[in-house]
Amino acid sequence: MALIELDGACKAYGKRALGYALQPTTLNVDEGEYVAITGKSGSGKTTLLNLIAGLDTPTSGSVIVSGRQVPKLSEGARARWRSSSVGVVFQFYQLLPAISIIDNILLAMSLSARPIKGDRGARARELVRLVGIEGEAHRLPSSLSGGQQQRAAIARALANEPPLLLMDEPTGSIDSESTESVLGLLDNLHAQGRTIVVVTHDDDVARRAGRQLTLHDGGLVADVRRAAP
């Protein structure tokens, strides 16, 4: 069953004559898929991810995620939808620097439009244990390494148990050892049935995914499915 459906979705900034950041694109991503979006800088990878996350609206076409026409939701409704349906991870972690790792996770939980069952604190502690940084839970983000911060960002993205995890260059700012650990974490999450969409220009990262979409100058030029390793 398709979790993400794009039908002719495109994005142009300024006058359309200047060109599309994302040309009209049609694609489906099923529940439980692990998809890598690759391409050179400026190929439209992040634009596509932003449309799926509801961080941006298409110039035309439709974007349906979890059965919701995302661009047609109001700003507030889109925020509420995002809080419970999507977990987003950025290249530079984007943890809130003034509060601890555990508070970052609790904050995300407090924003959820969907009631969270059970003890939030216990769930937050479980998440930091899941990503392997339980010893750092009460430290500020700035005192953690890049790899640890990215793990914390993933824990935060999972705070509200979203069915879809969107990641923009999750290994772009961390060393190779940390990269391997983060990718291992993503494999585990995928194995648990989570749908994951990763934007990357790293072939090693892309190879871990079951499906690879390649963009070039804003257009989708390849859609390759590979057997699970």
Place this chain on the structure above:
Amino acid sequence: MMVALRKILGDLRHAWGRILLLFVAVALGQAAMVASNSTRTVIGREIPRNFASASPSDAMVEVTGFDPANFDSLPPAAGVSRLDIVAPLAARYRLANGTWLPIMLFGRRDFDDLRAQRVFHESGAWPPGRGGVLIERSGLSLLETPEGGEMQIGFGRGALSRLRYVGVAHDPMQAPSYQEGALYGYVSLETMRELAGERPVQFLIMLDAGANAVSATQALSAILSERGARVTRVSLSPPSHPHGDLMNGLLLLLAGSTVLSFILALFVSASIVSSLVQRQQRQIGVLRALGASRLRIALSYLAFALTPALAGIGAGVWLGGRAAALLEQVIAWELNLTIVEAAAPTPGWLIAVGAAGVVAAIIVPISASLAKPVRAILQDGGIEGTRAWLRLPALAPIDQMAMAEAFRRPVRTTITVVALTIAGASLLTSANTFASLMGVVDRFLAARGDDITTTMTDTPDVAALSARLGAIDGLERYELWDVRSVTASLPGTPGMRLPLISPPADSEMGRPAILSGRAPAAAGEITISQVLADRLHIPVGAEATLALDDRSTAARVVGMHDEWGMSLWTNEATYALLAGPADRSRQIRTQAPLDRLDEVSTAIEQAVLAANSFPSNTTTRVGFRAGMLNHFLNFFQFLLVGCAAAAIVGAAALTATISSNVLERTREIGVLRTLGATWRTVFRLVAGQALTLAVFSLVLAIVVSVALSMVTVDMLEANAMPMRMDLKVSWAAIGIWFVASLVIALLAAIGPALRIQATPIRQAIAHD
């Protein structure tokens, strides 16, 4: 157009909100300095000028049995350079509705040769001529008689006469009529004689340079005694305007607070420029990477920030001039001054100080920004987190984040908190002072058992008076008290005119509280009011001499009582020693329903007239309180203007701080929105910061205001108040400032919150 100029104009256009705040902060700071300086210059010049122009007397000798026609034949007295006479009469002016207004009449010898205590011609006749009266200008709003009309004047023994109101005079030595609730009238000595017969005459003495006042009064007293006059009172006059020191003190206080406000405005300006430059940090890095020198960039940003700042200086000079003109008019009205020379051009040094301060406030953040290495600027990954020093675990994470954000930038936070604290402390101190002043009034009234006090000029026919009082509808109870104005010689004083009050032995109208010592018991014992004891440093046990007409008696101070103004309280035995057994019952103290006080007091006055006396003064509980309330409100309103200016600077500081905080956290707020934060959550975060600072400042303002109020109350008690003063904290003002703080905080938050919400999420996340 030059590229640099285009860039400056472009920057100004993009940051118009902060530019406006910078302009307002500088303009208000400069305006406060200009207004304070100009007011001090003008008032500081005009108070002594008005005082000197009136040729104030250095001393006064009051006599009876002197014929003013013999004035010119008096030989010179040693130490006296100029001499004049005045015959005062405390009378009442009858209003159309039958009630009375006190009027102090002064009989003057020669209006074209006033040698001391001069009054000035304002309009109408001069001199007033036979049967004519000139009215002091500050009383015109109380006067019902048109110019040329007849005023009904009443005084002792029920006598009623008429004076024609013929013109207006100005007497710089008198407090304004509207404050005192009494008129001042000036008549010739002939008119005074025809009106009231022979009156005591006061000799106004101006001393030779270096002469001793006491010796001069003694020399004149000896001359007058030789001519058959009897000296009844001698007093020395203050060497300067009676309110001059207090007003200079207030203006000095104003100057201090405006300097503080100006410094605060500079800090706020520095904070605003800092946030402006912060926003352009990346641009600065790029310009330097392209080869622009630090000096060139500094000059470019200096021009950018100086444009609104210098405009603010100009606006501040203009605004300050207008504010000063208004303030001077208010003070002139309050002190009954004539401002001869209103102009006080803003001195160049003041503009230079303002401009230099503003340039410094702009240069510091620009220099700090340029001191960073280019690489650091271009690689700046944003602001690191610091753990909040104040953490309330019970709060939701978003509120904890707001609190952490509020205190993240120590300098910026301090400036904002200080600005808001000054605004709040100013308001609360003013309100506490007002509450304390009214507390004194209420304490005085609570201690009194009567609702109407009617003082008579002469002893009435007691039997007739009692019969009429008993028939007044609404009068619940009355007592006849013994009250006379006596000359009291206390240690260190040549003789002061003070009311000596003796209640009936079985009085149920209450006595003032005894603060130290005890109440008078035996003959010759008195208590004095605490304020009198404090001003003259008179201890319990001091000896005094009391004189009334040709009787005098020794008295001993056995205690201090708590009462409004300077007074002496005694018992019937002591009073009888002075006034004699027959001359009694000069005051009626009455209890009546509060909603019928005017009606009952008018009936009492009618009864007094029918009993062959005259009501020289009537005070009701409600009227006294309303008069005091109005008097203090004038002062309070004056202070409120300053508080409003401080609140605007505080609001500007808070807005600038919140705006900067939000700008610096654009990316983080973008992340929050990615995580699902709605507009309400974003506003809660932004408003939470503003509210945290506002509430923190409120707490500080309460603490500071209590300390300041204690100092103010002490100062007022020592110099101006007629009664012991206790500090009262105005909870209403705290409530009002609490609400105002919340409103200021929400207003300061709404702009930045709307702006950040309008920024697309992808742009916010990419913000650096």
